[in-house]
Amino acid sequence: MEISIKTNLYKRSNARWMIVVFLFIVTAVNYGDRATLGIAGKAMQGELGFNAADMGWVMSSFGIAYVIGQLPGGWLLDRFGSKRVYFLSIAFWSIFTLLQGTVHFFIGAWAIIMLFTFRFLMGFAEAPSFPGNSRITAAWFPAKERATAVAIFNSAQYFATVIFAPIMGWLTHEYGWQSVFFFMGGIGILVSIATLVVIRNPKDHPWANEAEVDYIKEGGALIDMDQKKSGGKKQGPKLSYLLQLITNRMLLGVYLGQYCINCLTFFFISWFPIYLATERGMNIKAVGFAAAVPAIAGFVGGISGGVFSDYLMRKTNSLSISRKTPIVTGMLLSMTMIFCNYVDSIALVIFFMSLAFFGKGIGALGWAVMADTAPKEMSGLAGGLFNMFGNASSIISPIIIGYIVAWTGRFEWALVFVAVHALIAAFSYLVLVGPINRMELKK
Template sequence: MGSAPVLSSTSKIAAASRTRWGILAMLFIVTTINYADRATIAIAGPDVAKDLGLTSLQMGYVFSAFAWSYVLAQLPGGWLLDKFGSKTTYFFSIFLWSLFTLLQGFVGFVSGGAALLLLIVLRLLVGAAEAPAFPGNSRITSAWFPTHERGLAASIFNSAQYFATVAFAPLMGWMVYSFGWQSIFFFMGVLGIVLALVWRKVIYSPKEHPALSASELDYISQGGALVDLDSGRSNQHTASVNTFACIKELLSSRMLLGVYIGQYCINALTYFFLTWFPLYLVQERGMNILQAGFLASLPAIAGFLGGISGGWFSDRLLKKGYSLTVARKLPIVLGMLMSTSMIACNYVDTDVLIIAIMSLAFFGKGVGALGWAVVADTSPKEAGGLSGGLFNTFGNSAGIVTPIVIGYIVHSTGSFAGALAYVGAHAAIVIISYLFVVGEIKRITLSKSITSEPVN
């Protein structure tokens, strides 16, 4: 675990092969659309609230609806990934979340309580459909990437959440401004359905990919990639694991509990950005939705750059001979220190400084967002989807709590000052968790009693 593997000349040629990076590019594109679909409600939020007559409290519940079902569907989604494989499960995930995104555009044709209820129901359906996505990303990178490249791979697909804002927030802001808020739901829904069809054509497991060379397969396999994870699906992984006993054993790990706490807090920052940040710029800073859509992309650019930098830095530490524990923890701690800076927005008045501070905070958040790399490093080989689902269950509980708490803070105080302090404090808790709870980062090995009992 301490030193990076020495590559032979053959391995170096394989390392330069692009097949696995093409798979990662597809994950990046899909995750970009995933987060753009999540963000539609934030960009449309001011106009939706105005047209449907919704209060801040009601919008808080609308914002959180996605996360309720997303969290509840994580373990079933992980089980489906282990049962049917990443390609098939992910295809249905993309198709369904895109369909439910498209249907949100029709909410404007009803009014009053019916409109609120329909909007919440559709957000619940989007959340449930998206549940397998990130555990699927983790599973696929575990199968395609050796350990010393996994930090960068995970950070690339994870950084798509920022790229989604960079690529789509200005576009969606312009569409709302020019064509009405319904237009972005129609556009994103159709785009996602087309992408689901592309996914079926380009995604394979390593041993089934028609373009993968033998040398690259040897390179990733020797480097720790789980190349057999989805090869020739025969339910071998699902049948050999007792699901509930596996969950109990994962929850008994102090290391994983520390990681779960950290991910919850990191996602509190994410959900503030995905839900309330545009409204913060409009309500607290007096911008119009077109300005907010554009300026929200600047912290997102910083977050994207931070995400790539954090993954590169972590893998670089591994190649320099540092332990996996140091290589993962150091970027997380440094990144979260930068993220606490968002609290300073309460003490400045100019828009330029606000955006600069938020950009620093989300650059740090990107650097520290290595949770999925840690999951790929630690998940049991027999239950990668289930482990990722459990991790995402804890992490996205923040999506339930954060929008509602911020809604109450803003409603009761008439200001976002308390909300920024609340979100910024979560970054400090991440640091405490990784320094004092997580301990050594290593792969979990399930006990024989768990792996020998089939699931009915």
């Protein structure tokens, strides 16, 4: 028996880990595109005449469209499957990223109008990306490996800064801010083409053998999501199902937590480089490298949080303990960014921001919770709704931070604003969410 078990384990393929590596690459490009304004923003403000409030509105345009697109994006994923929708999403958001490099051809107010428009369209095209990631993860990974898988692709947001911020800073310095958008848009178009080869259902994928498919199915993976949609009558979401999603206490707590966590995310990818350049007086080339240090800490924290969560899952067999412990711990650690208000040393600023980013990485398990809790009949739509609530923060927080900075001329209260969101996220998971389990829809 022991020999037979070892043989079966040896023969099992590991295609699921190749899939999550690809999700990591896609997510890195996704966040690299979002971070373009954070790196190129100061140069654009100088050339095109934007102030901090203008930049806040431009940054929020992405979030407005991203939120609007969540429910349609989730519905498209459930109706047409992950592969086609994922490909089109990546291709179109990359095109609109590239087009942002052309706004200098427009005169006066038209430049900011066109930048707002291209950023808006990019956000709308990106809407299915994270619900797609969650959907693909739920189809490919058993519950005991799911947090690690989610942590891997989610940590790409930090890796994107580590890799792309120095490159984008160098491009801005050497070739102008336009080159940043051309570079990132071009990479995204290439990645979209690769999607057609890599993303498939577990049962249909040439990289996955029967032993692996059986293993992930027995572990709770929803391997039949797209097969069920491939034939027969395809129906849109029922209103009663949608009402159940938005009135469930557990999910409402998760939505609030994700809203607050995303406030930290968008501060780091949007305002943090500008904070270093304006508040701390760093040149744009140095900003790209300095911003990479907290991003490395976030990357390490992100992987650590997922591995720790799955370790707790194996030890306790409790989704509540295994998911809540890293999230609450990480959010409390993120509040250390407030200490930046009391130091003058750049090295200490980078240290405290790195500590905060490490904590944010540990606590960024919202998508793992979503993969654990979304009803299997509406995984895409549930993920879209979750992302819609979470990314309402991408509309509100950039605008508020922009006005705080414009009114006060400094970032102290902006850092307090972000840190309070970390505290609310911890409260939400501790008090509001309750036991974590997969929601069952009432027919």
